[in-house]
Each structure stands twice: as structure tokens, then as C-alpha cells.
Amino acid sequence: MPLFALVDGNSFYASCERAFRPDLIGRSIVVLSNNDGCVVARSAEAKALGIKGFVPFFEIREMCERHGVTVFSSNYALYGDMSRRMMQVIGSWGIEQEVYSVDESFITLDGIADLKDYATRLRADVLQRVGIPTCVGIGPTKTLAKLANHVGKKFPKAAGVFSWDWLTPEWRDKLMARIEVGDVWGVGRRIAEKLGTMGIHTALDLQRADPRDIKRRFNVVVERTVAELNGISCLALEDVAPNRQQIIASRSFAELVGDVDTLASAISHHACRAAEKLRQQQSEARMVGASVRTNPFRERDAQYTGWIVVPLIHPSADSTVIAHAALAGLHAIYREGISYKKAGVVLTEIGPQGLEQRDLFAPLPDPRRAKVMAVMDRVNAEYGTGCLAGAGVGGLDGFQLLCGQPLPCFFCAHGVLISCSFSANGLLMLCS
């Protein structure tokens, strides 16, 4: 029987910031979302002050000033890098590893004699080599490992490591009875509410619920959660991350936007980001969605959500092809006289590159374009995201310029326009 452990970085984004600011050890930290909109991470000290997750920053700004909370804008490049390093160290301790999220990893630990000692040394290793404090939860199913992790965090006596095995059945029940059902993995707000009306309030109540009844009233997912709470493993460790079936790139604007050019600039930027993610997993997309919407929190404003899906003639991972489709979509959904808050691009019907059935009569995509994209990705990987970008990304005019040419132009971050072409022997040439 497998034994799962969930290793999870404590207050991950806040811990990443603190790893470079030892002066902040023991102090309150919050990290904010894009545009400093709302709170996405809080150190334990900030939680103790009563700061909740995902609250808009303006509601707690004054409180932060009063208590001397250090506030960070988010730095996702840093968190991604810290995450990779942390996962690598954790992976060296597990038999198998599934990287579940930016700050969580499931590992299997079958056959290890002294689990408490092992998990304690694992934590110390991650802390020493990466500078991130973690908690380890151990159980016979992923759901129980996750719940054990919750216990490890919530009860200081656990010292960051907890396994259900260490308790007698009576104490296990007592502890389960102290955990709210909404803290169980897979039980969100809606399901917790409905369970409450059925008299199921705690993890213990759910563990003892009738699985058939749960399936009838909810679905197979919640039924599986009940089984997992009873030690019946339904969720396997997924050690190879499957390719994304959908890729989204979207952002809110710091200020409301009304003109189509600014929207177009944002949409083409998001399209290029999405296409880059697509190429990273060696896929192509058949559908490109574009969306814009107003600010739903400004209830006095007229609300509008525009959404359209544009099919591509050939599945593609080419930034310019995808940006072109997204911009065509934008022009179809754009309404004048509206203040927009957010724009985004979604890629769907994703499959591996080069597998499509070609249309006999449609013109073939220029194969050299893939080389251009590959060069752009490599340059950006080496010198930083956004170093090279499609010439249209700055605005609509640039994009039209780019579409009129057989191959995309680039401009670099310093505003120098670089055009590209191929020599007779197939070498890609860039010239400014």
C-alpha cells in the first residue's frame, strides 16, 4: 500500500521574499496580486493580525500601516525560480514526486522505517538549501496526506510534521472532529454549505457519511473524497505533468481602458504570452479566444462581457498567427463607450505539433516561421522575457506592418526594430 506525503511551503510567496530579507524573520509580511489589487500571501504573523487571504488591499491598507506590516508587490519570476529549486530538493527525498502546485509536492515514501525522523530531516534540508520553511503531512491517501499537512500547520505541537499513523483510532477521531469539513481537500464553500444542511460539519462527519448517498446528492468527485478519507486511495500520484488542454493569458488594467488601440496592444501581448506557453509544451492550438470585460465591482457602471472564439485554418503555435486571430476577435466584440477592466486570450483545442490533417487546398503555413519563434524563445529564455517581441505587440499599427510581411519583424526591449530574413542556405538573419 502506498504512503503519500504532501510537502508544502509555508506562506510560500511571503517566505520567498523573506528568504532574501532576513531582517523580516518573525515579522508580518503580505504579498499583493497584480496591480497591488488584493492579498495573495500572508506570513504567519500577518495571519495572526487577522488579515484574511484574497481581501482587497485598500480594505487593510490602514491596518498594515498601523502594525508595520511589510507589503510586497508580487514577483512571480522569483517565486517560480524558488519553486523549481524547492521541488528539486523535495524530489530527492521521495521515491516518486508529483509537483502539484507552485508550493506543493506529493511524494511517496513507501518502506521508510522512521517517518518522523525522515520528514524532519527533509524539512531541514529544504530550509537550509532553499530558505523556505515547509510542512509535511503523511497519510495512506492524497486527501489524508493533505489533511495531515493541514494539521501540521495548524497545531504547533506537530512541529510541521504529522502522520495519521501516529495516533490511536480514538485520537484520530477526536482530531478529525475538530477539523471543519470545508478544510478537507475537494470540499469548497458551496459543498460545505450543502453538507452543513445534511448535518455534516466536520471531517469526521464526512468520513462516516454514506458514500452512495453522497454520490446521489453531489457527484463522484465528492464520493471519492469520502473514500479517500477512509484510507481507500482513489487518486494516484501523477509524476508526469500532462500537457495543458487550455492556456489562458489575461490581466486586469490598473486603470479603466476605453480605446480599442490600448485593448489591441494588451490582447496581442497576451496572445504572444499564451503562444509562448503553447510552444513550451510543444503543442498547437486550433481555437483562439479573445475576451474583454468591464469591472464587475463597479455596480453603478454598465456591465459588458465580450467573448469570442476564432478558429484557425491550421493549428498553430505561431505568435503572429495567434495574435492576428485574437485581434480579429477583439474587433468583433469591441463596443465603443465602455470602460474595460480586463482583457485576455484563451487557447483551446490544443494538440501536439505537426499532427494535424492538412487541408489540401489551403495554403500551407511557412515552415520558416517556426524557426523564428524558436529563436525568439531562446533569446527570451537567455536574456529575459520580453527581450524580443513581435513588432505588433506594441500596438495595432506595428501589427499591421508585421502581417504584411512573409515573416514577423521584431523589436527588442530597447525599441530597436530588428527585421529577420533567411539567407539562401537557410540561415536566419536578424538585422536592425
Next chain:
DNA sequence: TCTGGGGTCCTAGGACCC
């Protein structure tokens, strides 16, 4: 005044087929 950005899976219902 100021409210994130990604993802997944499941279900129900309709269209359509034989």
C-alpha cells in the same frame, strides 16, 4: 477611489444518429 490569474473535472441538456 482601490477587488488576481491561472487551471481542472463533472453534469445536464440538446442535437443528432440508427
Next chain:
DNA sequence: TCTGGGGTCCTAGGACCC
């Protein structure tokens, strides 16, 4: 008045996760 019994595929919407 009575009106089969399957199956598939697609979409929208709802729920969850971090």
C-alpha cells in the same frame, strides 16, 4: 389517446483547486 431504445458528441455552467 397512444408515440422505442439506445448511443455519441458538444456546450454551458457549476464546482473545485492553487
